[in-house]
Amino acid sequence: MKACSRPMGARFISDRRSVTKGAGALALALFCVLLIAFAQRFGWLDGINVGLMTLAGEGRDTALGGKVTMVMRLASAIGGTLGRITLLAVVLAPLIWAGYRRSAMWLAAMMAGGTLLNLALKQVFAAPRPDLLPHLDIVHTYSFPSGHSAGNMMFFGALAMLAGRRGAYWGAAVAILLIGVSRVWLGVHWPSDVLAGWIEGLGWLAFCAIWLPARGGEQQRTQDAAVRRHSIAGDKAVDPETVEGGGGGDQR
Numbered sequence: 001m002k003a004c005s006r007p008m009g010a011r012f013i014s015d016r017r018s019v020t021k022g023a024g025a026l027a028l029a030l031f032c033v034l035l036i037a038f039a040q041r042f043g044w045l046d047g048i049n050v051g052l053m054t055l056a057g058e059g060r061d062t063a064l065g066g067k068v069t070m071v072m073r074l075a076s077a078i079g080g081t082l083g084r085i086t087l088l089a090v091v092l093a094p095l096i097w098a099g100y101r102r103s104a105m106w107l108a109a110m111m112a113g114g115t116l117l118n119l120a121l122k123q124v125f126a127a128p129r130p131d132l133l134p135h136l137d138i139v140h141t142y143s144f145p146s147g148h149s150a151g152n153m154m155f156f157g158a159l160a161m162l163a164g165r166r167g168a169y170w171g172a173a174v175a176i177l178l179i180g181v182s183r184v185w186l187g188v189h190w191p192s193d194v195l196a197g198w199i200e201g202l203g204w205l206a207f208c209a210i211w212l213p214a215r216g217g218e219q220q221r222t223q224d225a226a227v228r229r230h231s232i233a234g235d236k237a238v239d240p241e242t243v244e245g246g247g248g249g250d251q252r
Contacts, residue, residue: 022207029203033145036196037125040144049190050132056185057133069136072182076137079152079179084111091159102213107158110208114154117204118147133187146189149180149197157205161212
């Protein structure tokens with residue numbers, strides 16, 4: 001009994017430490033978001049914000065500006081609320097079909113919680129949209145922190161974590177960066193809005209990673225359960241002794 005209780009106790013301590021680390025990562029992220037909000041409110045980031053958005057405006061007026069704007073519009077649409085919901089549905093369906101139900105539930109719950117967190121932060125800071133450039137996208141919510149940046153950091157970051165491959169992380173990084181830049185290019189977010197969104201999303205993802213299902217283990221458990229369900233019936237059906245014994249009974 002003592003030998004059994006020690007591993008359980010060690011596992012409990014490990015889980016408690018993981019929760020503490022995850023909560024600490026989220027708290028640190030929210031603290032950084034708060035610092036960026038104050039710096040933006042008092043004008044300490046005006047030089048960077050105005051400078052980068054001015055460069056975006058100048059880029060929009062170049063010969064390639066129209067084509068770049070098309071790409072940015074597409075990236076922004078994919079990373080928007082409707083786009084993320086569509087992508088989430090596309091991802092959840094094969095996960096559930098392949099037997100990764102815990103991974104699907106984790107992904108859906110993580111995205112739902114992260115979306116609510118971003119909406120709450122927008123209401124807390126109530127920052128207006130920038131008016132330096134004409135808006136090339138329709139917006140109705142507050143500006144800080146960027147929902148596109150936060151939501152796609154969560155979504156593509158979670159997909160990379162579930163895949164667990166280097167290529168997936170590189171692909172996620174490219175998508176996150178492109179969608180964030182698109183919001184500045186379209187004139188609807190300050191660069192500091194985007195940065196705060198990335199930090200918020202990363203913190204929430206780090207917190208939710210505590211409950212991330214182990215890769216491969218879930219599918220293996222499903223397969224093992226299926227084998228166990230059919231092994232008894234299968235053994236009886238092909239067991240030579242069973243067949244022979246049945247035949248002897250009929251001869252008698």
